[in-house]
Amino acid sequence: MTTQDILSAITYQAASTTEHFEQIVALQNQNLYKSLTPEEQDQQGFVFAEHTVELLQQMASQIPQVIALYKNKVIGYNLAMTAAMEKQLPSLEPMFREFYKIRYQGKILTAYKFFVGGQVCVDKDFRGLGLLSKLYNATANLAGDDYELCITEIAVRNVNSLKVHQKMGFEIAGTHRDEFGDWYVVVWDIRKI
Incomplete structure (x- = not known):
């Protein structure tokens, strides 16, 4: 099977079933x-925050949680959170606090209408x-x-993730440190897509 065959067999949609969230x-x-x-x-990068099926379902009730499916199996996902979910994952609270300090194009991040992308x-x-x-594009399209x-934020030591995010248009808006390490806060201006 060629790469093109594989790519054409992959579909993108909002997670909607318990099986999707379990996967x-x-x-x-x-x-x-x-x-x-x-x-x-x-070599491969990594993810940091841990979610439960219940938390994912709660997140999905506010904004789509996009999955990539290949032969009915979740082979990729992009989780998203609204600003209203700031307190749902204690490990992400330091990131949300930074949004009140960091500027993008002259304005504090919280002055924008935003969603938190990732983990991906x-x-x-x-x-x-x-x-x-x-x-990410499917998430932006479904979010409307x-x-x-x-x-989102990316661990400074997660070099691969930063490169891939920058390649698709994310810009570093700031950095911060918390009990887990050093982080880049990155911004993707979806008004440009």
Whole structure:
């Protein structure tokens, strides 16, 4: 099967079933920083925040949680959160606090209509096919015109993730440090797509 055959067989949609959310959690668990060796983290990247099926369903009630499906299996996902979910994941509260300090194009991030993009994850067997960009674009399209920016953070040591995000248009707006390490706050201006 060619790469083009694989790409044409992948579909993108909002997660809608318990099975979708369970598969997201399974893929997340395979790629959590604490599940990978430092070498694997350097080579493949990693995800940080941990979600439950229940939390994902709550998030999906506010904004689409986009999945990539291949033969009915979740092979990638892009989770999204609204600003209203600031307190739902304690590990992300330091990131949200930074949004009140960091500026983008002369304005504080919270002055924009934004959603938090990511975490984004692609199954290791499907990396290098441009799925990250497709997942983010599907999220922006499904979220609609209610938002101006997609904001997320990337661990400074997650060099691969930063490169891929910058390639698709994310810009570094600031940095911060919390108990887990150093982070880039990155912004994707979805008004430009």
